[in-house]
Amino acid sequence: xxxxxxxxxxxxxxxxxxxxxxxxxxxxxxxxxxxxxxxxxxxxxxxxxxxxxxxxxxxxxxxxxxxxxxxxxxxxxxxxxxxxxxxxxxxxxxxxxxxxxxxxxxxxx
Amino acid sequence: xxxxxxxxxxxxxxxxxxxxxxxxxxxxxxxxxxxxxxxxxxxxxxxxxxxxxxxxxxxxxxxxxxxxxxxxxxxxxxxxxxxxxxxxxxxxxxxxxxxxxxxxxxxxxxxxx
Numbered sequence: 001x002x003x004x005x006x007x008x009x010x011x012x013x014x015x016x017x018x019x020x021x022x023x024x025x026x027x028x029x030x031x032x033x034x035x036x037x038x039x040x041x042x043x044x045x046x047x048x049x050x051x052x053x054x055x056x057x058x059x060x061x062x063x064x065x066x067x068x069x070x071x072x073x074x075x076x077x078x079x080x081x082x083x084x085x086x087x088x089x090x091x092x093x094x095x096x097x098x099x100x101x102x103x104x105x106x107x108x109x
Numbered sequence: 110x111x112x113x114x115x116x117x118x119x120x121x122x123x124x125x126x127x128x129x130x131x132x133x134x135x136x137x138x139x140x141x142x143x144x145x146x147x148x149x150x151x152x153x154x155x156x157x158x159x160x161x162x163x164x165x166x167x168x169x170x171x172x173x174x175x176x177x178x179x180x181x182x183x184x185x186x187x188x189x190x191x192x193x194x195x196x197x198x199x200x201x202x203x204x205x206x207x208x209x210x211x212x213x214x215x216x217x218x219x220x221x222x
Binding site: 006032034036042043044045046049086088093094095096097098099100101102 | 112113140142144149150151152153154157159164165200202204206207208210211212213214215216
């Protein structure tokens, strides 16, 4: 069975401080991992995916298969980063995504 | 491209009434997904379609929920009869298929009193 765990429902950091949103997964095969973000009053949108290995809006995430984690990191948080962040997993050959319960990030000015 | 279009944006109804949520996927996308978002459980997959055919409906809570996709440009999610515990935001998403990211609509906020 596949599972995505985001242990923090709420996370607050000060502007300019580093931020890390945790995501752990459980899957027997080789999953594809994603981070989606939902800003206030906007639709859910893709932030980044592990196969792209890119930095979007200063965020990065590295797939750690040994620790089965895909934590989202940013060295200096900005106020506009305040949003709901969802980690998601897609199984090998699958089409649908399984989402974690989400973490609401608040960046304090 | 207008993206995935959902209607209505908000729906308030009384317990026992039928509710129909609508979704228009992005043109050319052949996969469509219905998700439910709640504070307690986050985003849960209800059902998804490939080429208008339901592939996995194991997430549909119970027989009160049904979904159809009569053609490539339209899908409905129906709840009959509705109950207060169905109150949530329902998202529709579409994609080009495997290996493609999902694109979400703005969601329908359902309140059942």
